[in-house]
Amino acid sequence: MTDLVIRASGVDTWLGDQQILFGVDLDVSKGEVVALLGGNGSGKTTLLRTLLGLVPHQAGEIELFGHPLAQFRHWSRIGYVPQRGRLQVPNATVHEVVMLGRLSRRPLLRLPRTVDKTAVNEALERVGLAGMGRRPMAQLSGGQQQRALIARALAGHADLLMLDEPLAALDVRTQTSLARLLARLHSESRLTILTVLHELGAMEPLLERSVVLQLGRVIHNGPLRSGPPTDHCADDSPAAASLLEPQFAVHSAQEN
């Protein structure tokens, strides 16, 4: 029985007439905390969306929990936490947003049962938003909204969290607070976490491995300490690329 939660090999993804990902390989094992790092346009968000089937891939294979992506049906096992800006909820309450996390466990036309409401309340409690269920989502601070989105992912009892820049546009204190929350969730339930990050920031202590993308290719896949300086990842300029190349040549030689 494989322990791989995500297995991707040779993945090519095109958006329109532009190729974004070039032969990307990525394995994530159960219980791992992995960061997808890279600068703007590196393809890290596209990779996450490709793994979720939100963007079609033109070549390569993707498996989730041992099932090919096209046949994957156990969506309740995956908790996707998108960037906050994608949410359009002018008047929805926090409880309603988090209840969306129960959708894959509820048949059509069935009203929420006690088990659904309990799961939502427990998820809110786990992220520190107990008692906030009746608040309009739009009235929460950025950090609280991010917590609510994590609660939504937890409400379905997911064992894989896939986060897209969870710390973006938050102040340093809130970033630290959220990173601690994710660390606690990981240690409590051995959640597998794959997160897109623009920079390591407060997440660094939590991460076990980093996968660095540059212009759609994986240029590093290994322990964080041997990875490239974070500052360089935030820049896709030729100068930054030239700085990175020697390091990754060393990595490639070691891995081979």
Add this chain to the structure above:
Amino acid sequence: MVSILALDFMVRALLAGALTGVMAPAVGSYIVQRRLSLLGDGLGHVAIAGVGLALITGQAPVPVAVIVCVAGAVLIELLRQSGRASGDVGLAILFYGGLASGVLMAGLAGRGAGMLSQFLFGSLTSVNRSDVIVVAVMAALVLVTAIGLSPQLFAVCADEDYARTQGLSTRMLNLVIVVMAAVTVAVSMRTVGLMLVSALMVIPVATSNNLVQGFRRSLFTSMAVGLICAVLGVVISYYLDSASGATIVVLAIIVFIATLPISTMLERRRRLRPVPVDDEQVFDRAEPHDAMTEPVQHLAVLHGDHVDYLHDGHRHAPHGDHFDEH
């Protein structure tokens, strides 16, 4: 009121108006959430093509308009999903193609553009028995769908990508929304009119957002607001001898404006309710804490010109390097 109910055409108009008043905001709740408030307007123009087609072929306008409007809506949604037409370009094609072809066909059928105004702005005397039956059947279908599938439809409107990761068929659900909108627009032509039905889809939703919090509460409140505005609007238009659609919409706008002060008052009360805040925000201002522990949360309460924090049953507020008991 009794004398109105003695008139058969008014009973039919009230029935059609009530059904329209309930179904338009039910669909509108999803349209507003998806920020497609003008979709109903575009579909109204397509329905005019249906009216023109009915006039030229000698068929009843409402069923033909329903079919044409649904076909147009599905076409535009499929084009949007395939990425061949952006939302606004698709709507522009709906607007002008539908309006022009409808007027053209009405002219060819020997009816002037002036005759179309009863479909554009509503006309009480034009509601016949078969219209009421079509409206009732369509309203039942739309309401069952809008309420029964509300978790799934809400999910698609709130966060389409997330809905897909929950295994929902977002393409199908998006189609359901535009088809419901198309049906609502077409069957509303006798009461609110094709030009004004979009207002009845949007304004009661905005009104309910002034009064209640939460999508589901807002959905049902908007349906109640729509029902009241439509029925009262039909009655008033009888006494004023005015176009029913215009009367209903003006009434809906008056109700919306009347709820604005209530919205402000409710907002003020909500701000006084306790809000959990990160402990860090409190302690960093007044006392050190263990940086390695995850912050717990306390409730914050607005107290005059400052914020108190609820802690173990008492309220305190940061003051310099210490906390005051309040």
